[in-house]
Amino acid sequence: MADGTGRILRGDHLGLITARFLGADAVVVPVTVGSALERSGGFGRVVRTKVGSPFVIAGMEEATRDGAKLIVGYEANGGFLLGSDVALANGTLPALPTRDAMLPIVATLAAAKRAGLSLADLVASLDAGEMASDRLPETPSEKSSAFLAKLTEDAFRSEFLRPVGTVESVDSRDGVRMVLSGNRTIHFRASGNAPELRCYAEAKTADEAQDLVRWGLSAAADAMRG
Incomplete structure (x- = not known):
């Protein structure tokens, strides 16, 4: 996914925007994801794991056992994992605890429209480094x-x-x-x-x-x- 200048958006930027857009209260990521997640994410719980989607899935399962309500995970390559059903205005998005490439693209476009910002300005607002x-x-x-x-x-x-x-x-x-x-x-x-x-x-x-x-x-x- 690229912004209006042609710059490719980082996968962990897409993940952070998508987690915010969905209203996640727990986010599970490997240690290679940027630290903007803790610095500016505003989530109730952030769990870091070893690299690999099996570790992220295990972390989401742990967050479920600990009582988190809306759990997501993502990796630096842009793969997004949904650990909980998400109620949206037009229906429910069912949990999909495997890497999904489309959800972060669609959610980031929707987040930019909601905020009235270009993709470049939306990413800049993260101050993610x-x-x-x-x-x-x-x-x-x-x-x-x-x-x-x-x-x-x-x-x-x-x-x-x-x-x-x-x-x-x-x-x-x-x-x-x-x-x-x-x-x-x-x-x-x-x-x-x-x-x-x-x-x-x-x-x-x-x-x-x-x-x-x-x-x-x-x-x-x-x-x-x-």
Whole structure:
């Protein structure tokens, strides 16, 4: 899906807009989804999981057991999962706990019409920042696993990240995701289906996010060689 300037909208932007449009009170997402969900989403409960729709589905089932009424999930690729029936003006949208590509497109268009905004302005109103990602191919799992284990150690992590900032919080549910000063994140994880280390970054601008990814992969390669 693209806005009027031709820019492709990020999947997690579509997910956030759709969750708001449906009135979700619980949202389940993998750790690779942007942090705007917590920062500006306004939801009663946000659950983060490992990467993969089975983990998101399990998180939605847990939210149901805990009493949430309208539960949704989404992934950074744009797939949207509906864990509850949703009552709409013209009928009920039944639960569909598997990745759906059409609902986030239709709901985002409807949200833009309701708000009287272009798609570009609707996304800008999220103040969601920018994300970038890349990978270090031909990285054996034993090397990436050893590097990720070191990143969980406070002393190594602080020294490793010294060139780019200080760490404010750490999430090690799937790889190691670190929130840095200046509302930035950097996340390293081993691929589940290829011998590669992946790096994701989030920052205020696209250039900052891309620079953080480039630095992260270069620094990780140096650390694994050492």
